[in-house]
Amino acid sequence: MENRSRIRLFAVLLKAILLIALCNFAFIFLKGIPLGKLSLYNSVFPGRERLPFGEHPQAYNFSLFNLDAMFASHVLVGTPKAPDEYRVFLIGDSSVWGTLLTPEQTLAGQLNSSAISACEKKVQVYNLGYPYISLMQELMILDEALQYQPDMVIWLTTLESLPRDKQFGSPLVANNPERVRQLIAKYELNADPNDSALINASKWDQTFVSRRRELSDLLRLQMYGALWASTGIDQFYPESYERAQIDLEASDEFHELTSLRNTLAFDVLDAGMSAAPVLTILVNEPILISNGLNSDVRYNFFYPRWAYDEYRAMLAERAAARNWHYLDLWDIAPIEEFTNSGVHLTPEGEALLTGKIAEAIQTTCNNK
Numbered sequence: 185m186e187n188r189s190r191i192r193l194f195a196v197l198l199k200a201i202l203l204i205a206l207c208n209f210a211f212i213f214l215k216g217i218p219l220g221k222l223s224l225y226n227s228v229f230p231g232r233e234r235l236p237f238g239e240h241p242q243a244y245n246f247s248l249f250n251l252d253a254m255f256a257s258h259v260l261v262g263t264p265k266a267p268d269e270y271r272v273f274l275i276g277d278s279s280v281w282g283t284l285l286t287p288e289q290t291l292a293g294q295l296n297s298s299a300i301s302a303c304e305k306k307v308q309v310y311n312l313g314y315p316y317i318s319l320m321q322e323l324m325i326l327d328e329a330l331q332y333q334p335d336m337v338i339w340l341t342t343l344e345s346l347p348r349d350k351q352f353g354s355p356l357v358a359n360n361p362e363r364v365r366q367l368i369a370k371y372e373l374n375a376d377p378n379d380s381a382l383i384n385a386s387k388w389d390q391t392f393v394s395r396r397r398e399l400s401d402l403l404r405l406q407m408y409g410a411l412w413a414s415t416g417i418d419q420f421y422p423e424s425y426e427r428a429q430i431d432l433e434a435s436d437e438f439h440e441l442t443s444l445r446n447t448l449a450f451d452v453l454d455a456g457m458s459a460a461p462v463l464t465i466l467v468n469e470p471i472l473i474s475n476g477l478n479s480d481v482r483y484n485f486f487y488p489r490w491a492y493d494e495y496r497a498m499l500a501e502r503a504a505a506r507n508w509h510y511l512d513l514w515d516i517a518p519i520e521e522f523t524n525s526g527v528h529l530t531p532e533g534e535a536l537l538t539g540k541i542a543e544a545i546q547t548t549c550n551n552k
Contacts, residue, residue, distance in 0.1 A: 220252030226262020229409035233287035240420035244411035249359035270305035276340035280313025294538040302549035319452040320351040346448040352381035371455035430476035436488040472526035484526035
């Protein structure tokens with residue numbers, strides 16, 4: 185009798201183990217199902233004003249690599265386009281996303297509060313910036329966003345986003361290898377679809393056990409929706425921070441280059457400028473221009489003068505040759521209007537940029 189009980193118990197345990205293993209590996213076949221699109225945002229909770237990013241618990245926000253979930257949490261996805269809406273997308277890095285700025289203080293927030301009109305419609309601006317400087321990341325976000333009916337795209341960029349060694353450095357890019365390969369094929373980019381920087385999931389990586397962190401992140405993003413809805417906080421605001429460096433090293437180094445010719449990912453920029461079948465404005469975003477130690481050698485921590493000057497000349501030449509709508513706003517913000525980085529502006533600095541962008545939206549639209 186005791187032996188029968190042991191055999192029966194062993195059989196039950198074996199079946200349970202086999203069932204768990206089967207469910208674990210069966211999860212592989214759910215790979216193509218866009219779980220990230222299942223969201224409480226824009227229904228139970230309001231959509232976020234910017235794409236989720238951050239790791240501080242007080243931010244009610246965090247970084248994840250599921251682009252579907254990131255967009256599903258954004259206010260853009262839950263906002264039907266009104267007949268009188270002139271829809272503008274802002275694409276760019278952390279300066280567009282708005283490091284240390286509230287949603288209302290960002291470029292998108294200030295443009296929306298300005299209540300401008302263009303082409304006899306009300307301008308509504310959506311913040312699709314995302315921290316990390318990489319054209320490939322920005323092209324990925326732009327390519328995903330185009331399904332949401334923009335009337336205009338404004339792409340703010342800077343030299344640091346162009347070196348080829350930066351293109352796959354973004355964690356968002358590295359963890360979306362299939363999207364990257366689709367972009368390379370779609371736009372015929374000069375990039376290796378099998379680059380070792382791209383993180384390719386093995387069969388084991390696609391099982392439930394390996395993807396439990398990803399699934400946990402999707403649930404955590406929904407849980408933060410209630411805190412975002414009640415506070416409007418989506419990043420950590422420290423009481424103090426280290427200001428952008430003014431005194432600089434006497435070095436003219438930039439990515440170990442001596443010339444920028446044939447070293448920048450202009451093909452990615454070309455792809456983005458032609459991706460949207462709507463008006464697109466390229467903006468060379470403001471940078472800090474140091475007046476401190478060795479400022480005759482470097483403009484700021486990011487850029488030696490030779491590299492940035494060469495970049496500006498190359499970009500202006502390319503824009504003119506391709507008839508792009510182009511604004512070079514690199515020097516519009518004084519040194520005191522930068523916060524913790526040579527590309528992050530204060531609210532007052534953003535106001536200076538807002539005025540220029542608002543004018544460009546109206547002029548470009550009305551003269552098309």
